Amino acid sequence: MTDAAPRTALVLVNLGTPAAPTPRDVRRYLSEFLHDHRVVDLSRWLWCPLLHFVILPVRGKPVAKKYASIWMDGVDGGSPLAVYTRRLARAVQAQMPDVRVVEAMRYGKPALRSVLDSLRADGIERIAVLPLYPQYSTSTTGAVTDVVAAASPDARVVEQYHLDAGWVDAVAATVRSARAGFGGERHLLFSFHGLPERFIRRGDPYQQQCEASAAAIAASLGLGRAQWTIAYQSQFGREKWIGPSTQATLREFAARGVFDVDVVAPGFAVDCLETLEEVGEMLAHEFAQAGGRMNYVPCLNDSAEHARVLADIARRALA
Ligand SMILES: C=CC1=C(C)c2cc3[nH]c(cc4nc(cc5[nH]c(cc1n2)c(C)c5CCC(=O)O)C(CCC(=O)O)=C4C)c(C)c3C=C
Numbered sequence: 001m002t003d004a005a006p007r008t009a010l011v012l013v014n015l016g017t018p019a020a021p022t023p024r025d026v027r028r029y030l031s032e033f034l035h036d037h038r039v040v041d042l043s044r045w046l047w048c049p050l051l052h053f054v055i056l057p058v059r060g061k062p063v064a065k066k067y068a069s070i071w072m073d074g075v076d077g078g079s080p081l082a083v084y085t086r087r088l089a090r091a092v093q094a095q096m097p098d099v100r101v102v103e104a105m106r107y108g109k110p111a112l113r114s115v116l117d118s119l120r121a122d123g124i125e126r127i128a129v130l131p132l133y134p135q136y137s138t139s140t141t142g143a144v145t146d147v148v149a150a151a152s153p154d155a156r157v158v159e160q161y162h163l164d165a166g167w168v169d170a171v172a173a174t175v176r177s178a179r180a181g182f183g184g185e186r187h188l189l190f191s192f193h194g195l196p197e198r199f200i201r202r203g204d205p206y207q208q209q210c211e212a213s214a215a216a217i218a219a220s221l222g223l224g225r226a227q228w229t230i231a232y233q234s235q236f237g238r239e240k241w242i243g244p245s246t247q248a249t250l251r252e253f254a255a256r257g258v259f260d261v262d263v264v265a266p267g268f269a270v271d272c273l274e275t276l277e278e279v280g281e282m283l284a285h286e287f288a289q290a291g292g293r294m295n296y297v298p299c300l301n302d303s304a305e306h307a308r309v310l311a312d313i314a315r316r317a318l319a
């Protein structure tokens, strides 16, 4: 570490998550998230009544229960997305002693807008913003760039890293080590967060980038095309989302007798509700009921390898 205070900062940004696994905090979080036009672009005349009178009241309690099932204990505990993001920022800081590394959330706290304002107030001159979304979507990365453009327009935003060689190899390595204890023929299922098809029709590159990431990770693992499949999870609402869905794919696997499946979720930098509860608990249970054995491969989380990969990406952005 140099003696002088760093003049450069790196902000790792994640989606955000409720402060506590209670219906009130879940509603507060969902309200901020689902009011963003980048996420739901319906007319507010239509969307606000639906959101305030149906979605938030109906979703608060059951979604809080799901968060409670994955909540991490201890003084440094909390929602996995928040805990792993905080730990990841510390691990990246250890890789970049001359840069101030901080974490921020697009929705909830620590709010991206106030993190950027306080870096400026502290005399930081150069800022790189790294949204923790390997694949670009207007609904996620685009929502981060909105805040950066308003608060700190000269900051450099890393818009995607879906084909970064270090990242591809790091994800492949987690799959390899998760498979180490198993013998025999296994199938690899890549499960990415879904998106309404409408976004793709309007030019969002997300799905194409997910496909490119999966193909690159499979190539790094030396898998043939018949040994892996892509699917999309976490559909929300009635609109048509990109598919096939992870749930339908697992049901089809069971029907075809494909019972030994590793599931990896390379669209998620850290584990969260959608990976731990939806895939690791709900879908794993459903697959087991159908006779299958799912091995969920954890996200890169706060591993040293993840920190090294992100530090390399950030250094290039700051160069
Ligand atoms: C229209 C709604 C949604 C879009 C579009 C969407 C895109 C999207 N989301 C992620 C990553 C995450 N989403 C998470 C939770 C989550 N997502 C939605 C809705 C949309 N997502 C909701 C309503 C929720 C909350 C849970 C629920 O009520 O079911 C999370 C996890 C957050 C956590 O606290 O753990 C992540 C991460 C991506 C990458 C993406 C587009 C590509």
Ligand SMILES: [Fe+2]
Binding pocket: 035, 048, 051, 052
């Ligand atoms: Fe509203």
Ligand SMILES: [Fe+2]
Binding pocket: 193, 234
């Ligand atoms: Fe989402």
